Amino acid sequence: MNSRPMPLMSDDYELRFESLFHAGRALAFPCDARGGVRLDSLSEKALQNYLFARAVVGRDYASPTIRRV
Numbered sequence: 001m002n003s004r005p006m007p008l009m010s011d012d013y014e015l016r017f018e019s020l021f022h023a024g025r026a027l028a029f030p031c032d033a034r035g036g037v038r039l040d041s042l043s044e045k046a047l048q049n050y051l052f053a054r055a056v057v058g059r060d061y062a063s064p065t066i067r068r069v
Contacts, residue, residue, distance in 0.1 A: 014069050017053040017061040027053045027061065035066045 015035050019025040027049050031037045039047060053061050 012068055014067050015064045016067050017057070017064045020060060020062055028067075031066065033066070035064065 013031050013033055013035075014028040015031040015037055016026050016028040029037050029042065029046065029050050037050060039050070042050060053064070057063055
């Protein structure tokens with residue numbers, strides 16, 4: 001059993017929203033291993049893109065996935 005806690009934030013993960021209409025296009029944001037994005041660490045443009053991607057999941061973007069980078 002591993003009792004070591006996972007780090008809360010790491011540059012090793014990204015939350016990725018793949019476009020439903022444009023193959024290869026996506027919006028990606030740094031996140032922790034559980035997909036949590038620190039909104040206060042995003043630039044204004046990145047924050048706008050993140051909120052937009054979340055709002056249009058299922059219409060313009062697929063549900064996000066967590067990827068190790």
